[in-house]
Amino acid sequence: MSATGINWFKYSSPQAFHPLAGRMIPWFAAAAAGLILVGLYVGFFIAPTDATQGDAYRIIFVHVPAAWMSMFLYVIMAIWAGIGLGLNARPSFMMAQAIAPTGAMFTFLALFTGSMWGKPTWGAWWVWDARLTSELILLFQYIGIILLRSSIDDLRRADRASAVLALVGVVNVPIIYFSVKWWNTLHQGASVSITAAPTMAGTMVTAMLVMMVGFWMYSIAVTLARVRCVIIERERQPSWGKSASLPDVAEAR
Amino acid sequence: MFQTVALSGSRGERLLFSDISVTVKPGSLLAVVGENGSGKTSFLRMLCGLLSPDKGTILWQGKDIRQLKELYSAQLTYIGHLNGIKDELTPVENLTVSACLAGDESAREVVQKALEAVGLGRPVHRLPTRVLSQGQKRRVALARLWLSTRPLWLLDEPFASLDVTATSYLTRHLQSHLSHGGMVVVATHQEIDLPSDCVQHLRLTR
Amino acid sequence: MSQPSLSEALRGVVRRDLLLAMRHRSDVAMSVFFVVIVASLFPLGVGPEPAVLRMIASGVLWVTALLACLLSLGRLFTADYLDGVLEQTLLIPQPLAVLVVGKVFSHWVISGLPVVLLSPLLGLQFGLSGESLGVLTLSLLLGTPTLSMIGAIGAALTLGLRGSGLLVALLVLPLFIPVLIFGAGAVTNSLAGIGSEANLSLLGACFLFSFAFAPWATAVALRIALE
Numbered sequence: 001m002s003a004t005g006i007n008w009f010k011y012s013s014p015q016a017f018h019p020l021a022g023r024m025i026p027w028f029a030a031a032a033a034g035l036i037l038v039g040l041y042v043g044f045f046i047a048p049t050d051a052t053q054g055d056a057y058r059i060i061f062v063h064v065p066a067a068w069m070s071m072f073l074y075v076i077m078a079i080w081a082g083i084g085l086g087l088n089a090r091p092s093f094m095m096a097q098a099i100a101p102t103g104a105m106f107t108f109l110a111l112f113t114g115s116m117w118g119k120p121t122w123g124a125w126w127v128w129d130a131r132l133t134s135e136l137i138l139l140f141q142y143i144g145i146i147l148l149r150s151s152i153d154d155l156r157r158a159d160r161a162s163a164v165l166a167l168v169g170v171v172n173v174p175i176i177y178f179s180v181k182w183w184n185t186l187h188q189g190a191s192v193s194i195t196a197a198p199t200m201a202g203t204m205v206t207a208m209l210v211m212m213v214g215f216w217m218y219s220i221a222v223t224l225a226r227v228r229c230v231i232i233e234r235e236r237q238p239s240w241g242k243s244a245s246l247p248d249v250a251e252a253r
Numbered sequence: 254m255f256q257t258v259a260l261s262g263s264r265g266e267r268l269l270f271s272d273i274s275v276t277v278k279p280g281s282l283l284a285v286v287g288e289n290g291s292g293k294t295s296f297l298r299m300l301c302g303l304l305s306p307d308k309g310t311i312l313w314q315g316k317d318i319r320q321l322k323e324l325y326s327a328q329l330t331y332i333g334h335l336n337g338i339k340d341e342l343t344p345v346e347n348l349t350v351s352a353c354l355a356g357d358e359s360a361r362e363v364v365q366k367a368l369e370a371v372g373l374g375r376p377v378h379r380l381p382t383r384v385l386s387q388g389q390k391r392r393v394a395l396a397r398l399w400l401s402t403r404p405l406w407l408l409d410e411p412f413a414s415l416d417v418t419a420t421s422y423l424t425r426h427l428q429s430h431l432s433h434g435g436m437v438v439v440a441t442h443q444e445i446d447l448p449s450d451c452v453q454h455l456r457l458t459r
Numbered sequence: 460m461s462q463p464s465l466s467e468a469l470r471g472v473v474r475r476d477l478l479l480a481m482r483h484r485s486d487v488a489m490s491v492f493f494v495v496i497v498a499s500l501f502p503l504g505v506g507p508e509p510a511v512l513r514m515i516a517s518g519v520l521w522v523t524a525l526l527a528c529l530l531s532l533g534r535l536f537t538a539d540y541l542d543g544v545l546e547q548t549l550l551i552p553q554p555l556a557v558l559v560v561g562k563v564f565s566h567w568v569i570s571g572l573p574v575v576l577l578s579p580l581l582g583l584q585f586g587l588s589g590e591s592l593g594v595l596t597l598s599l600l601l602g603t604p605t606l607s608m609i610g611a612i613g614a615a616l617t618l619g620l621r622g623s624g625l626l627v628a629l630l631v632l633p634l635f636i637p638v639l640i641f642g643a644g645a646v647t648n649s650l651a652g653i654g655s656e657a658n659l660s661l662l663g664a665c666f667l668f669s670f671a672f673a674p675w676a677t678a679v680a681l682r683i684a685l686e
Contacts, residue, residue, distance in 0.1 A: 085679075140629070140632065144629050148630060151621075151623075151626055152620060161684070164683065169633065171634075172634075303685055303686065327461070335542055335543025335546070336543055338544070339475070342478065354463055354471045354472070355461060381482075
């Protein structure tokens with residue numbers, strides 16, 4: 001432990017993690033803002049106009065990274081839930097609790113931007129194709145997890161029940177990912193994959209990847225901020241909360 | 254032999270009890286006493302394995318009950334606050350099912366004898382349990398003890414809603430169980446009329 | 460020390476539930492009447508044109524069966540939870556997941572099987588015939604137990620919570636949707652003359668998958684709810 005210079009176990013207690021998270025948030029927030037702005041600039045102004053779809057396609061620079069994030073975040077939330085159940089560790093449950101709303105937001109963003117893209121391209125605000133439908137199901141799952149947690153008063157039961165629900169719903173994520181392959185529907189086939197050469201122009205790929213990383217930074221920043229709120233809500237120990245940053249939160253509550 | 258080691262428990266945000274270590278030897282009864290809300294029910298449920306303690310372990314024959322799991326549940330009979338009987342079934346049916354699920358003797362005659370031992374006469378045996386009084390329903394629930402062959406009995410306020418006769422039936426039956434080497438843990442408000450050399454008390458305070 | 464064997468415990472659990480259902484025959488009747496009434500609402504709302512009804516038949520009948528399952532989930536564990544029988548079930552020295560299968564089985568026999576048996580008649584009402592009727596019945600035969608098993612997870616998670624009826628629906632419907640798509644799809648394909656084997660096999664796969672995992676998840680959820 002001391003050889004690496006950082007004692008990680010020190011930060012596994014919520015009291016120690018709270019200020020650490022507070023210090024990390026500005027960095028991630030700045031990185032997020034920077035990357036998202038760059039990504040949007042490249043996507044909206046530099047990437048070439050698409051041959052078939054014109055300029056309407058540019059919404060994919062938000063839509064596709066948002067959809068990926070919605071799936072990644074669900075899996076990560078489920079991993080934290082699983083760790084919490086397996087090790088009976090409250091911090092893991094707190095992380096899962098903090099991720100859920102952001103995951104739901106990205107799912108909604110993916111659906112909303114998908115709808116905006118669908119109108120000029122397919123002629124309809126909404127079509128029941130495989131990927132959109134399974135993304136909608138994912139949104140319902142996020143909402144279900146959040147609602148279940150808020151319906152249970154006992155904290156321990158709320159943690160564990162929503163963790164079970166998150167894990168049960170993980171089955172849906174591969175279905176969404178593969179749904180485009182399995183059902184021949186309107187959606188594009190995957191145009192970016194790890195092994196095959198991308199079928200889009202280089203700048204488009206760059207823009208999407210930049211947006212992805214930007215969204216990751218955003219998610220981390222927001223999750224850390226939310227975890228801090230969760231920690232305060234749960235721990236409520238006046239002895240360690242006397243630092244300068246906390247009184248603002250206490251007053252807002 | 255049954256033991257708890259440094260057991261701590263809480264309910265929600267409230268710490269109920271901490272660092273409880275008791276040993277219950279064969280032939281002895283542990284009476285858990287305390288005011289309402291002091292954690293007697295939670296303590297008993299921890300002993301059953303239904304509730305996880307915050308800290309500490311519970312040992313059966315020296316082994317952690319969390320390791321033993323089903324091997325441990327096969328050793329105990331638990332009668333909680335709720336009777337665990339179905340209102341739509343008759344006492345005989347209820348007891349037959351309970352005995353079947355416990356692996357105990359469940360022949361009609363044996364079941365009826367158990368019901369009679371708690372003071373429920375034959376006329377009541379074939380009525381749906383829904384028409385019985387609270388005290389009678391409690392007796393149906395407790396009748397399981399007359400069929401049980403398991404060594405450890407965990408009882409939550411068994412004497413509540415029992416009249417004097419039924420209380421004495423139960424006390425005598427507990428004594429007989431203890432004299433055969435069984436163990437009993439009882440959460441109770443009342444004093445139990447048993448020789449003091451086989452009774453120990455655990456007081457839970459808020 | 461006494462211990463029931465696994466089959467004894469399973470039989471005991473199933474027998475008790477079926478015995479209770481016989482005392483409450485209205486439970487069986489309720490599922491049946493619900494499906495009949497709701498299925499009849501559609502021709503009344505959409506119009507009796509046979510071509511239209513035949514087109515919506517698979518979806519309507521499947522959604523109706525799904526809703527019937529959803530509404531009956533409240534009866535799966537709640538009564539046992541309230542009278543203390545559920546905590547006794549948790550203390551039976553046999554794997555809880557197996558006992559859960561027993562409970563779900565008896566629940567399905569009471570609420571799901573009557574719908575399956577009734578489905579050919581309802582299909583006829585909607586203008587289905589021949590092969591598509593058979594596919595409808597088979598898809599419901601595979602699908603309704605799957606729905607019951609998945610639904611059991613939701614019922615266990617929301618045990619004893621206020622507003623649990625609506626909450627169960629919200630939790631469980633996302634998980635029902637693949638089963639619905641395959642089941643209704645099988646009937647639609649059969650009507651269109653395309654083979655329904657693919658959808659039926661997927662339905663079978665859902666059944667096996669839920670049979671393997673759902674009881675275990677339900678058992679975990681029950682222990683959490685009873686702490």
